[in-house]
Amino acid sequence: MLGVTTLIRTLAAVAVIVGVIGLAAAGAGQAAAQDTITIIDQGVENQFPDGLRFYLEAESASKIEEIRVYVRKLGQSSRSVYRTVEFEPGTSISGDVLFQSKTANEFIPTGTRLSYYFDIRTADDQRLETEPQVLVYLNRGLDWDAVSDGLINVYYYRHTRQSEERANQVLQVAADTYAQMGPILGVELTEPMNLVVYSDYADMRLALPPKSRVAAQQLRTLGQAFTTERTLLVDGSRDSFAGDNILGTTAHEFTHLLVADAAGSAYGQVYTWLNEGLAVYSEGGDDTEFSIYVNTAIRNDAVPPLASLRTYAGTPEETLRNYGLGHAVVTYMLNTYGKERMTRLFAAIRTTHNFEKSLEEAYGLTILELDNEWRESLGLSPRELSTPVLPAFQAIPTRRPTPTPAESAQQAPAPQATVPADATPTPTGEPEPTYTPKPAPTSEAPARESPSGGGCNAPPPGSAGRSLPTELASAALLAGPLGLIGITAVRRRWR
Secondary structure, X not given: OOOOOOOOOOOOOOXXXXXXXOOOOOOHHHHHHHHHEXXXXXXXXXXXXXXXXEEEEEEEEEEEEEEEEEEEEOXXXXXXXXXXXXXXXXXXXXEXXXXXXXXXXXXXXXXXXXXXXXXXXXXXXXXXXXXXXXXEEOOOOOOEEEEEOOOEEEEXXXXXXXXXXXXXXXXXXXXXXXXXXXXXXXXXXXXXXXXXXXXOHHHHHHHOOOOOHHHHHHOEEEEEEEOOOOEEEEEOOOOOOHHHHHHHHHHHHHHHHHHHHHHHHHHHHOOHHHHHHHHHHXXXXXXXOOHHHHHXXXXXXXXXXHHHOOOOOOOHHHHHHHHHHHHHHHHHHHHHHOHHHHHHHHHHHHHHOXXXXXXXXXXXXXXXXXXXXXXXXXXXXXXXXXXXXXOOOOOOOOOOOXXXXXXXXXXXXXOOOOOOOOOOOOOOOOOXXXXXXXXXXXXXXXXXXXXXXXXXXXXXXXXXXXXXXXXXXXXXXXXXOOEEEEOOOOOOOOO
């Protein structure tokens, strides 16, 4: 086992881990404000699943007129947002504000590291910024512990005797996946990645993004990655087939976090066939259940162009096929050109923000030329730009059922696993007003973020055939490279 060095006890009633991070001196003005403004008490209370309540008590020689709390997710983005603390202006004040975690405007996945500080302003233009604090957002009321190898942290709670064992297994798989895929992607972690293992699916359901009532009742998420926040939720319960899939799910989803780290702000430019192909590759083994769909498409000469697989959409059979195609092409690229070219590809994506241009820089091939090279290796004729693709799956055997996937075009691809679950609707926080935050005093410019959550662009292998209500289409196949939704109890076992 990798060196597991950190064991963190999180207070059950609060479920927030707080630490102080350094802040450079802010100059004479700040020193003067410290002489006139006194902090009596400050902090944060975890009110999961509704969010975080920030509170402050302060005194000042002059009337305190405005207080803001600035919050930043410590992940792929430097964007800060603020909320205005509610209080009665005066020289001695007490106020608070709820930062909601499940609204249309803001969602905080569990496992997210957050930094916050208060900005206090008085009537005579004095201003004080408190030192930033760091916390980790987790379900309230659970006895949280953590294991870590330094930069990969696995949070879990003691639900059964196997809880700690499962957490260590997840940590080992994540570390092994990083050791395997990090050099391929050119990733060297410098900031933590957090994985949250749920021993009871009812606890995990509360932590998932809001979804429709019918989806929450009929789908089960096995794993979901949030690339912006660098966190991953995993169903580690033993009450379903999730326990048999947790290691493969961890490898798949953790690879999406690594891909996002490799691409940086250009993550949305990574074509889905590459993103999902790398995630399937990380699971190991060649005899994937996707192969049956790929082989049928090859026999029927119904393989879609790679250029058309920027995102995945279509029937369950088509999306399963596309997962297999991504895996097959990624394997071809690595076997034919070696790992160094893939590293160069992601370095180019990070700087050019253009996938096809980056492909030409790293491999000296257009996407059509790569497509044709791979086709030739299979004995298929080269494709012209105008070559039509035949209907693919008239002859595909439907061995096991699955939902009709639908794609939400606003998110990038991601893995997700769901199975029928006796779920209850996921609670949704109260609506929160839309804020247009002013830049924080630290002059952090808001960054455009790629979607931070979502589901697999395809159902898991062995799930083709079953139909679900129309309302489940988008839930069964959420677009955005970050989650595994499983409809059946059969998936490749971790090798």
